[in-house]
Amino acid sequence: MPKTMYDKIWDMHVVEERGNGNALLYIDRHLVHEVTSPQAFEGLRASGRTIHRTDSIIAVPDHNVPTKDRDQPNPDPMSTAQLAALDANAKEFGLDYIPMDDVRQGIVHVVGPEQGFTQPGVTLVCGDSHTSTHGAFGALAFGIGTSEIEHVLATQTLALKKSRNMRVTVTGELPVGCSAKDVALAIIGAIGTAGGTAHVIEYAGPVIESLSMEGRMTLCNMSIEAGARAGLVAPDEKTFEYLKGRPYAPKAGQWEAAVECWKALRSDEGAVFDREVVIDGSEIVPLVTWGTSPEDVVPVTASVPAISSFADRNKQEAVKKALDYMGLAEGQPITDIQVDRVFIGSCTNSRIEDLREAANVIKGRKVADNIIAAMIVPGSGLVKEQAEAEGLDKLFLDAGFEWREPGCSMCLAMNPDKAGPGEHVASTSNRNFVGRQGPGARTHLVSPAMAAAAAIAGHFVDVRNF
Amino acid sequence: MEKFTKLTATATPFPRVNVDTDIIIPAKHLKSIKRSGFGVHAFETVRYNADGSLIEDNVFDGPKYKGSKILIAGDNFGCGSSREHAPWAIADLGFRCIIAPSFADIFAGNCVKNGILTVALPQDAVDALVLAAEAGHQITVDLADQTVMCGNAHYEFDYNPAHKKMLMEGLDEIGQTLTSKAAISTYEHKEKLIMPWLYRA
Numbered sequence: 001m002p003k004t005m006y007d008k009i010w011d012m013h014v015v016e017e018r019g020n021g022n023a024l025l026y027i028d029r030h031l032v033h034e035v036t037s038p039q040a041f042e043g044l045r046a047s048g049r050t051i052h053r054t055d056s057i058i059a060v061p062d063h064n065v066p067t068k069d070r071d072q073p074n075p076d077p078m079s080t081a082q083l084a085a086l087d088a089n090a091k092e093f094g095l096d097y098i099p100m101d102d103v104r105q106g107i108v109h110v111v112g113p114e115q116g117f118t119q120p121g122v123t124l125v126c127g128d129s130h131t132s133t134h135g136a137f138g139a140l141a142f143g144i145g146t147s148e149i150e151h152v153l154a155t156q157t158l159a160l161k162k163s164r165n166m167r168v169t170v171t172g173e174l175p176v177g178c179s180a181k182d183v184a185l186a187i188i189g190a191i192g193t194a195g196g197t198a199h200v201i202e203y204a205g206p207v208i209e210s211l212s213m214e215g216r217m218t219l220c221n222m223s224i225e226a227g228a229r230a231g232l233v234a235p236d237e238k239t240f241e242y243l244k245g246r247p248y249a250p251k252a253g254q255w256e257a258a259v260e261c262w263k264a265l266r267s268d269e270g271a272v273f274d275r276e277v278v279i280d281g282s283e284i285v286p287l288v289t290w291g292t293s294p295e296d297v298v299p300v301t302a303s304v305p306a307i308s309s310f311a312d313r314n315k316q317e318a319v320k321k322a323l324d325y326m327g328l329a330e331g332q333p334i335t336d337i338q339v340d341r342v343f344i345g346s347c348t349n350s351r352i353e354d355l356r357e358a359a360n361v362i363k364g365r366k367v368a369d370n371i372i373a374a375m376i377v378p379g380s381g382l383v384k385e386q387a388e389a390e391g392l393d394k395l396f397l398d399a400g401f402e403w404r405e406p407g408c409s410m411c412l413a414m415n416p417d418k419a420g421p422g423e424h425v426a427s428t429s430n431r432n433f434v435g436r437q438g439p440g441a442r443t444h445l446v447s448p449a450m451a452a453a454a455a456i457a458g459h460f461v462d463v464r465n466f
Numbered sequence: 467m468e469k470f471t472k473l474t475a476t477a478t479p480f481p482r483v484n485v486d487t488d489i490i491i492p493a494k495h496l497k498s499i500k501r502s503g504f505g506v507h508a509f510e511t512v513r514y515n516a517d518g519s520l521i522e523d524n525v526f527d528g529p530k531y532k533g534s535k536i537l538i539a540g541d542n543f544g545c546g547s548s549r550e551h552a553p554w555a556i557a558d559l560g561f562r563c564i565i566a567p568s569f570a571d572i573f574a575g576n577c578v579k580n581g582i583l584t585v586a587l588p589q590d591a592v593d594a595l596v597l598a599a600e601a602g603h604q605i606t607v608d609l610a611d612q613t614v615m616c617g618n619a620h621y622e623f624d625y626n627p628a629h630k631k632m633l634m635e636g637l638d639e640i641g642q643t644l645t646s647k648a649a650i651s652t653y654e655h656k657e658k659l660i661m662p663w664l665y666r667a
Contacts, residue, residue, distance in 0.1 A: 015646065015649050015650055015653045016646055016649050018628060019627070020626065020627055020628070022626065022627075022628045024643065024646060024649070024650075026650070026653050026654075026657065028657075028664050029664075035496050035497075035549075036496075036548070036549060036550065038499035039499065039500065039501045039550075042499070047640070049640065052650075055665065055666035056664075063493075063496075064497065076497070078497035078498065079497055081497075081499060082497050082498075082499055085499050119664075121661070122661075122664065127548060127550075128547075128548055129546065129547050129548040129572060131548075142572075143547075143548035143572055144548060144572070144575075145548055145549070145550035145553075145572065145575065145576035145579060146501075146550040146576075147550060147576065147579035147580070147639070148575070148576075148579070150640065151639060151640050151643065154640050154643075154644070155640060155643045155644060155646075155650065156650060156654075157643060157646075157650060159628065159639065159643065161626055161628070163571075193484055193542060193545055194484075194541065194542040194545070194568060194570075197542070197568060197570065197571060198571060224546075224572075227542070227545065227570065227571075229571045229572060249663075250663035251663070254662060254663045258661070258663055261660070261661060293484045293486075295484075312483075314481065314482075314483045314540060314541065314589075315483060317482070317483075318482065318483045318484060321482075412488075412493040412547075413493060413494065414493045414494060414496065414497070421516070431486070431488070431546060431547075433486045433488040433489065433546060434488065434489060434511055435488060435489075435492055435510075435511055436488050436493070439492075439511075439516065440516070
């Protein structure tokens with residue numbers, strides 16, 4: 001029987017079948033960061049258990065790290081304690097560890113691929129829902145909770161129920177001015193934030209094939225915003241080219257065998273998906289979210305929708321609350337929304353291509369006077385180094401942007417990078433939840449190009465004519 | 467882990483759709499390296515004013531729903547981040563069961579590990595339970611029978627048998643898995659032959 005890519009990776013990793021779709025699944029790769037892991041290490045110690053395979057793990061701090069003044073003492077004692085706990089646990093258990101002062105440090109979902117740790121056909125987990133990012137390489141990658149982290153550390157497995165198969169095909173050709181972020185938002189807008197619940201989404205079609213690895217990562221990253229725990233893209237020559245020569249990638253002598261193995265992963269002709277969604281990529285336009293759920297998204301050329309345009313009574317109630325929180329009125333044109341702050345970064349959009357996309361928009365112009373701060377936070381020290389080698393830092397600084405050290409930063413505002421109450425933020429991150437970027441902060445999710453354009457114009461603009 | 471078999475209690479209605487884990491517990495409160503103490507910050511934007519004072523009549527702190535152990539929630543409850551701090555915070559508030567039209571996958575999985583039962587029921591059943599909760603009626607959730615009872619109303623729900631066993635017996639999951647050590651080792655021998663590059667020599 002023809003199999004989907006998800007079926008293949010799942011079947012390959014079953015240690016024990018347990019009936020009703022449940023199985024004990026082997027986990028190949030584990031990324032660990034400071035926020036969701038301390039209780040798991042503590043659990044191991046308390047039960048006298050050890051780590052099953054230390055060579056399956058990379059630990060790196062990202063959520064809670066400062067993005068400036070790293071030579072100064074961290075003024076937050078709780079952050080300091082949490083970062084120190086990761087440092088101590090990594091050393092105690094002998095993990096591959098990338099400390100904050102290492103040039104490779106960055107957001108786990110940027111670091112994993114960059115180090116070649118993320119590979120096609122592996123099962124990869126991390127105590128972070130955006131682990132779906134790694135599906136861009138054809139890895140079955142998903143976020144887990146802290147109890148599951150402890151379980152993987154101790155056993156190298158997870159007891160899981162198999163998800164259903166869903167395929168999202170994006171046809172046509174993506175118009176100029178649109179990027180992977182717009183594709184992701186278009187899909188979420190179409191199927192809703194629960195549209196992929198209990199499914200793994202495989203992305204397919206010409207638009208997906210045309211995306212770079214960075215673009216595919218952006219797309220798979222936001223699978224979780226569509227409710228799917230994991231996203232997948234079939235590995236191809238771009239994937240192999242990206243991985244070749246990276247530190248954790250298969251070395252010469254094993255490389256050819258690995259590529260052969262990876263080529264066999266793609267879904268078989270005639271494989272059946274439980275759900276199929278087709279989106280016309282040629283129709284995609286730059287998108288902006290107006291509410292407090294990623295599904296609250298419209299074209300930049302459109303207006304804030306009317307509450308009555310939603311059929312569901314509960315959704316109407318939620319939209320009313322969202323508009324109140326966002327300080328927006330029904331029918332207000334998106335381009336009339338004044339922006340107070342700009343954030344270009346996060347595991348969604350902080351890779352070199354994202355920074356190039358943002359830089360391209362600037363064309364010698366300056367950040368508008370009404371912008372309190374426009375911040376660029378590269379996804380890793382290596383991305384930062386690359387951008388600096390290309391002179392992007394200078395371009396951003398000259399235009400009035402801030403150029404920061406790598407980390408999750410204002411995506412979730414755990415560190416001092418946050419927006420104030422009532423401020424509208426043009427953000428390349430993934431969640432526009434209430435209070436996500438600071439208490440009372442109003443997040444609008446956009447692509448890097450749209451965020452850069454908003455920084456210069458001081459309000460949302462259609463980057464296609466900017 | 468605390469067992470879950472059968473629970474009879476009053477319920478707190480909070481039927482908002484798409485309640486994300488940032489609403490359940492904001493990221494700024496995730497700096498603790500412990501598993502406890504998150505309840506005070508749970509549903510912060512729903513419970514507290516900007517100055518830190520309690521919002522009057524909020525369902526989590528008002529006298530009306532005091533002592534309730536069941537949360538009646540909206541569709542897609544627990545979407546967003548994988549933080550297990552969310553079920554820790556909910557458990558800290560005294561809830562042992564959440565009833566909603568649907569749950570986000572990672573959140574529901576995290577609940578099982580913490581002895582919290584998530585019950586998915588159709589929207590009209592949830593709507594009826596919201597009214598029952600508001601009227602202060604007792605609700606009985608029976609995991610063995612997979613039923614929810616309230617007055618004359620009676621609802622059946624689906625639940626993963628593997629999770630049911632874990633909750634009903636209060637199992638130590640890691641201890642259970644370690645009894646499969648031989649199978650794990652067999653798997654590794656096999657995988658090492660096919661994908662040796664995943665193993666450090």
